[in-house]
Amino acid sequence: MKLVVQVKLLLKPVQATALQATLRACNEAATWASQIAFEKDVKNNFALRRLTYDEAKARWGLGAQAAQHVIKKTCDAYATLKANLRAGNLGMPGSKRYRKANEKPVAFRPESAQPYDDRMLSWQITERRVSIWTVYGRVKDVAFTAGPEQLATLALYRKGESDLVCRDGMWFLLATCEVPEVPPSTEPVDxxxxxxxxxxxxxxxxxxxxxxxxxxxxxxxxxxxxxxxxxxxxxxxxxxxxxxxxxxxxxxxxxxxxxxxxxxxxxxxxxxxxxxxxxxxxxxxxxxxxxxxxxxxxxxxxxxxxxxxxxxxxxxxxxxxxxxxxxxxxxxxxxxxxxxxxxxxxxxxxxxxxxxxxxxxxxxxxxxxxxxxxxxxxxxxxxx
The missing domain is CATH 3.30.420 (Nucleotidyltransferase; domain 5)
Incomplete structure (x- = not known):
């Protein structure tokens, strides 16, 4: 069972500046990749990577892993949009809301969340520190805080990607954890x-x-x-x-x-x-x-x-x-x-x-x- 544990980053000003620039660069690159995907009708991850990967790295100074995550994030956004359109969550086909969502490329806010994998983000859970990639290089010794239960879950079950999120001037990491399910031990009495x-x-x-x-x-x-x-x-x-x-x-x-x-x-x-x-x-x-x-x-x-x-x-x-x-x-x-x-x-x-x-x-x-x-x-x- 997948759960997500949230931790709050305790950043120094220079660290916050680096992360802010990183989110801005990643989301500008994602918006640009989205325009390419929309114009050429290429929403597949590998096909879009062939069209955008090299330029995304060179133009915005992204690392190899960051560029791949930017492209995947763009494809995931179109997959989500397609699912919402199919489910009728954005109105009926032909409606104003439906056309507005379907007739223009997806755009990303400057502070939209950015996924990180273990090559871009290293955890030192017992020390409550992380090392995180930015466009200015690796930022080490970033402090974070979380409750005892969250720390224990991270230590035991963290697996997969984490999302970097900025909200109201505060910075968070959302870490994916694979927690084992507990099968029902007895029949319910009611x-x-x-x-x-x-x-x-x-x-x-x-x-x-x-x-x-x-x-x-x-x-x-x-x-x-x-x-x-x-x-x-x-x-x-x-x-x-x-x-x-x-x-x-x-x-x-x-x-x-x-x-x-x-x-x-x-x-x-x-x-x-x-x-x-x-x-x-x-x-x-x-x-x-x-x-x-x-x-x-x-x-x-x-x-x-x-x-x-x-x-x-x-x-x-x-x-x-x-x-x-x-x-x-x-x-x-x-x-x-x-x-x-x-x-x-x-x-x-x-x-x-x-x-x-x-x-x-x-x-x-x-x-x-x-x-x-x-x-x-x-x-x-x-x-x-």
Missing amino acids: FLGVDLGIALQKRNTPSAKRRLKKRRRKEARRAKDINHKIAKHVVAEAERTGRGIALENLTGIRERVRLRKPQRATHSSWSFAQLGQFIAYKARRAGVPLVYVDPAYTSRTCAECGHIDKANRVSQAWFACRSCGVVAHADRNGSRNIRARAWELWRRGAESTAPAPPEGTRPGGVGRERSITASDARCASPLT
Whole structure:
């Protein structure tokens, strides 16, 4: 199982200057390579390398490994774009958003992340130091800081590439670690149902939007921290009580859910995957079974009598059954339905379906700048 450990670099001014120049050169070269790939319709790594490798090295002063990573990063960006277009994440074919994404070359920001392999980056984990390649030569004795758990994971399981990231003037390395999975040791006695709720922004004034944009990264980090804490608590509770975890299969929910126009932007920016990914990888690491269930009508079904009615959902927060009269918190009722469906699937012989993290995700590290509001997540057991 791949996890990503984030460490913060403690740079001297001259070291920060060298890394800043390196990111700028790599991303300028990647943008140039992207234009070549777009104009000649060459998106294959080896084919694009034949067209750009020598000039990238000579023009931007890149080393052999750096030039190869720049070209591979460019090809990966086009592969990701193609996958998003195919999945409909950028609108329907012919739409303005689709054309805007498809009719121009991919461009890289000056401070976009740059991958490093072990030839370009050397770790001295016990001394908390790294040696890193830059366009000005090798920069040695770069200090970093991380928690004890992160250091232990690095020492035992670090393998593969690391990404150099600059965010808000701070520098980080995101190191890939191959952590062994723990198979479930026993059959679960039951399941915890997790209902992922959405708390939409209420104020939609220009001043609220400006403040939200100004604080977006801080809020994203806060939301991610909350998601990690929720996921850790859910997995720990399931492990302690010998239960599995049930999650909704939210694939395609953006296409299924219809919202009023003022809510669409907030809904589209809500990452349905983040909390689920956090729970999934923590469950796999702890050996806790995980089952995904069909979320259809879980918010309209009474967990007591099974009656399904749209009118049962009297508000965002409350559920009132039109048949048996039971009144409950809507998320708690939904989580009980999720738990019941998971238990029924498991009884029929379903196996744990905790998926591997999608290619390019960073479940244990910084990740991408898309977050969810997780304050509405609820857990249900057969006792609730």
